[in-house]
Amino acid sequence: MAEAKVEENKVTVPLSEVFGLLADAVRSERTWLHDFKDEEIAISSDLYEVILAYQYCRRPSA
Numbered sequence: 001m002a003e004a005k006v007e008e009n010k011v012t013v014p015l016s017e018v019f020g021l022l023a024d025a026v027r028s029e030r031t032w033l034h035d036f037k038d039e040e041i042a043i044s045s046d047l048y049e050v051i052l053a054y055q056y057c058r059r060p061s062a
Contacts, residue, residue: 015047 005012025033043051 015043 004017
């Protein structure tokens with residue numbers, strides 16, 4: 001893993017460092033994910049816009 005920037009109770013890492021692990025945990029339905037379901041994360045506004053666009057595209061057609 002790349003060097004992480006650590007602040008009080010926060011760690012900043014590239015998304016690439018955790019993406020694969022989180023995707024695997026979701027696919028595997030790991031119960032520990034539920035422990036963090038109310039955690040807030042910080043992402044760039046660009047990434048947020050892409051996620052919203054992806055969510056919109058995934059909606060079933062009427």
